[in-house]
Structure formats: C-alpha cells, structure tokens
Amino acid sequence: MTDPGTPAEAKARLRRELRATRTRRARAAREHAAVGFERHLAELLAGSPHLDVAAYLPMPTEPPLEPALAAAHRRGHRIWVPVCEPGRRLAWAHWTPDAWCASAAWAGCANPWAPATGPR
Numbered sequence: 140m141t142d143p144g145t146p147a148e149a150k151a152r153l154r155r156e157l158r159a160t161r162t163r164r165a166r167a168a169r170e171h172a173a174v175g176f177e178r179h180l181a182e183l184l185a186g187s188p189h190l191d192v193a194a195y196l197p198m199p200t201e202p203p204l205e206p207a208l209a210a211a212h213r214r215g216h217r218i219w220v221p222v223c224e225p226g227r228r229l230a231w232a233h234w235t236p237d238a239w240c241a242s243a244a245w246a247g248c249a250n251p252w253a254p255a256t257g258p259r
Contacts, residue, residue: 212235
C-alpha cells in the first residue's frame with residue numbers, strides 16, 4: 140500500500156472525489172433526497188416551537204435544501220448556516236429565506252449576507 144501523503148493531501152483528494160461523485164448524481168436523485176430531507180426535518184421539529192436549526196446551504200451539485208429550511212423558518216425556527224471566512228475559518232450566520240447569498244469562491248460554498256457569529 141502506498142503512503143497517501145499528508146492528512147491535508149488525503150482530505151483534499153477525498154473532497155475532489157466526493158465532488159466528482161456529486162456532479163454525476165442525476166438532478167432527480169438530488170430532488171428526491173431534498174424531499175426526504177424536508178419530510179424528516181418537519182418530523183423532527185414537529186411540536187417543538189422556536190428551535191435553532193444548524194444546516195448548510197448546498198452547492199449546485201447537492202440536494203436543494205432551501206425549501207425545507209424555508210418551511211422550518213416559516214414555522215418559527217431559527218436557521219443557522221456556516222459562513223466560510225478567509226483561511227477556511229468557520230463562523231455561523233442566521234439565515235432567512237430572503238437572505239442574499241454570495242459565493243465564497245475560495246471556499247466553494249454560498250455565504251449568506253448576514254453578520255456572522257462564533258469563534259474567529
């Protein structure tokens with residue numbers, strides 16, 4: 140067996156492989172997964188008002204989770220999403236369905252235009 144290199148190299152290689160797999164996934168499969176996520180999230184939150192929900196904003200090759208998050212928001216839950224800051228630092232921002240998001244090209248994810256919180 141060959142040495143996979145440093146942990147950072149192995150992580151980068153795995154990230155590339157996962158992105159390639161997601162890219163090959165059919166749109167119908169992504170939408171099916173999103174419907175399942177929305178149903179499961181609604182079941183988890185049923186009867187519990189005003190919870191905090193941590194989620195992520197998907198990349199175009201991932202299931203579209205925004206409809207499920209918007210439904211949870213309408214039911215009074217606060218949605219928190221990670222914000223990718225320079226240096227790959229992680230912070231969190233409160234997300235609403237009308238939040239404007241910008242792509243953090245260096246991080247490969249969408250960032251909401253909202254004040255971030257968390258360790259810096």
